[in-house]
Amino acid sequence: ITPVKIAIAEGDGIGPEIMKATLKILKEAGAEIEPEFIEVGEKAYLSGQTSGIDDKAWDVIKNNKVILKAPITTPQGKGYKSLNVTLRKTLGLFANVRPVQAYSPFVPTHFPKMDLVIIRENEEDLYAGIEHRQTRDVYQCLKLITRPGSERIIRYAFEYAKVYNRKKVTCMVKDNIMKITDGLFHSVFKEVAKEYPGIESEVQIIDIGSAKLAAQPENYDVIVTSNLYGDIISDIVAEIGGSVGMCGSSNIGKEVAMFEAIHGSAPDIAGKNIANPSGLLNAAISLLAHIGQSEIGDKIKNAWLCTIEQGYHTADIYREEVSRKKVSTEEFTNIIISNL
C-alpha cells in the first residue's frame, strides 16, 4: 500500500504533546499514513498571518484532503476570527459528527448505558460571524439558517443512522420562539424523515430536550441540530459520559474531512506531560475509518479500551476513590502501544 498523505496540525497548548502521542500510536499500529505538518495557530499568527493559517497549509490541505488537527488557540481580541471556524467554513466541512459513549465502570459516569452521536450543522447559525455594533449601546449578531444547509445536515444524519444501524434520530430546535429560522429546520427535518420510514424520528424543543438529554442520555441515539445547540449539547454529553477529554469529532465536507478532539488547548497544563491524548486518538481512529484503514483503527480502539480497562488513566480521568493508576501522557501512550 502507498501511505495516505495526511495534513497534520500540531496545535497549541497541549496540542503538540497529544499529537506526538497519537502519531506514535498510529505508527506502531501500522497505519499506512504519511504525515505532512502544516502551520496553523500560534506559529502562523506570530509569523504575521492574521488568519492563523499559513498559505502553504491551504495547498497541503487541498492536496491531501484529510487533516488531523490538535486543539488551537485563537488569540483574544476583535481582530481575530476563530481559527476552527475559519477551517470549517473555508473547507466546507458541513457536518460535525460527535459520538459519545460511556466506558463504565472504567471511567465513572452516572449513565453507563449512554451511546449516542451528535450530528451538528457546522457552517451556519450564529457562527456565520455576521455581527456589528449598531449604536454605542446596541449590538447585533445575525443567525442564518438555510434550506440547503438544513437539508444537507439532516439527510447526513439519517444516512448515518442507516449505515451505522441506529434506530432513532432526534431533532432539537427552538421553534416555539424562532418560528421562521428554527421553524425551517424543523419542517425540513419532517420532510426528510419521511424518506426514512425505517428510522424513528422525533423533534424536541432544545430547552426541555437538552434537559432530558442531561438527565437520561441513554434514551437518545442520533441527534441532529444546528451549530450552536450542537456545540452546547455535545460538550454536555461528553462531560456527563466521562469527560470532554475523551471525545473525538469528525468535520465532514464534500471534498475535505478534518478530525479533531472536542476539547480545547488547555494552555494551563501544556508541556507537563499530563494531558490526555484520548480525544485526539479517538479522532484519529475515525480518520482511519475514513481513509479505509478501519481495521487498524479497530486495533487501536481495542488497545485503548484495554488500557483504560486495566485502570490506567491520565490525571483528568483519574479518581482516587476508585483506585486507578495515574500515568503521564507518555506512559499512557506506551501502555496503549504495548496493548496493540
Add this chain to the structure above:
Amino acid sequence: ITPVKIAIAEGDGIGPEIMKATLKILKEAGAEIEPEFIEVGEKAYLSGQTSGIDDKAWDVIKNNKVILKAPITTPQGKGYKSLNVTLRKTLGLFANVRPVQAYSPFVPTHFPKMDLVIIRENEEDLYAGIEHRQTRDVYQCLKLITRPGSERIIRYAFEYAKVYNRKKVTCMVKDNIMKITDGLFHSVFKEVAKEYPGIESEVQIIDIGSAKLAAQPENYDVIVTSNLYGDIISDIVAEIGGSVGMCGSSNIGKEVAMFEAIHGSAPDIAGKNIANPSGLLNAAISLLAHIGQSEIGDKIKNAWLCTIEQGYHTADIYREEVSRKKVSTEEFTNIIISNL
C-alpha cells in the same frame, strides 16, 4: 391587613388544575391575597384576540402589578407570537430568576448538594422576535444584546447574591465566537463585578460551562446569562435536580412582577388529576415573599417539604424503586394543607 390584589392567569392544559390546587393552599395558609382572574391564553385566542391577552387583562395587571400565571399554550403557526414572551416584553420583566435545589433523598437526583439560582436576561437576545425569510432558501433571525440590558441583569444578579448571601456569580457567554454581542455581555460583567469585591466572579464559555454545570451542579451558586442560554441551562438544572415539574420562577420588572412554573402546559395529561402543582406553588411562595408575606410563604414551603419528606408524590416524581406513595393532584394538595 387589606388583602393584596393578584392577577391570576389560570392557563391552559394542566394550568387550571394546578392553579386551583395552589390557590387552595394559599388560602388555607392564610395568605392575604385577593385573586382577580384574567383571560390569557386559549380562551382569549378563541374569542379572537390574536395576542392571546384580553384587553381587560392588561388593566388588571397594571393595577395589581403582581401576576401568578399557570402555563399557557400558544397556538402553533407563524401568526402567533409566544404569549409568555409577549407578557415578559410588554411588562418589561427583565429578570427571570430560577432557583433550583435538590430535595434528596426525597426526590432522587445524582446531585444531592445542588443549590443554585439562574438569573436569566428576559427581554433581549434571539427572543427579540426579529426574524425574516430573505430568499426562498435563506432565513435570518437577529440576536440583540444591549449595554443597558446587560448591565441591568448583571447588576441584578450581584445584588441578588448580596441580599441572599450567595458567594459566587458565574457568567456564561460564547464570546470566542460572538466577540461583539457576547463580548459586550462579558465585558459589562467584568465591569460590574468590580463593584462587588466581596463576591467571587467567574466567566465560562457556555459549551464547557453548561457541561460542567450538568456534571457538577454543586459547584455553582448564582449564574447570570443571556436569554436563550438561560432558557436551556435552567431546564437542564431543574431536570437533573429532580424534575422541571418542581421549579418556580420569578419574572421581575421595574413595576410588575410575574410568577410562574418553569414547565409547560402538558396538554396530554390535562384534566386527569395527576399533574404536579409544585412548580406553581413554589412560584407562589416567591410571590408571597415579593408582597411582604414571606412568613406565610415559609409556612407553605415547610408544609410542602414535609409532604415530600413523608414520601407523597404525584406521578411525575414517583419512582417505584424507592417505594414512594403515589397520589393525585388533589390528594397531594390536601396533604400539604394538613401539614400547614
